[in-house]
Amino acid sequence: DIQMTQSPSSLSASVGDRVTITCRASQDISNYLAWYQQKPGKVPKLLIYAAATLQSGVPSRFSGSGSGTDFTLTISSLQPEDVANYYCQKYNSAPLTFGGGTKVEIK
């Protein structure tokens, strides 16, 4: 099965900073990659699908890129409300594996 590896596992950045999270698939998954945000105590929320398509209602400071095995989620200007755990997920074929997650905090 394809493994999904996220890095870093946690990060701390200042408000306004550009933040980048990476996700690597152990095999080619084309662009079948989604990113989710889970704020503390809340249900996860879809941010990006098809590696780079912003889900409706998601702020434009979020963006995704990549194809094949290497993907990136970028927050262009970190805001206090972006404190959350972020997960990537492949969905080209079962199992639809999640990455291990990245915890984003404010410095």
Next chain:
Amino acid sequence: EVRLVQSGAEVKKPGESLKISCEGSGYIFTSYWIAWVRQMPGKGLEWMGIIYPGDSDTRYSPSFQGQVTISADKSISTAYLQWSSLKASDTAMYYCVTGLGGGYTFFAFEIWGQGTMVTVSS
């Protein structure tokens, strides 16, 4: 409005059986895959398995194959996750999820249920 509404929190003893539910509304239930996701306390998201209610085609994560059963009753637009013998390690929040972009192909999970907390303790 598209919604997934899950059954309420459960407290069970080790060895007991359990079936939790997830009712879909606002969309054609039989036309989109529904998956179950586990989140153990303080941990990440784990994909457990998925079912296509239209024909009950079901796929499991190797980690959960044989440990749980996923089913659906399309007559009442409800998916289920069940255990025959619970363990303390099954204590977790369980989410049902669906994605409406793919039809019979998999898609990202844009719709999440509110979660069902299952606590297994003697």
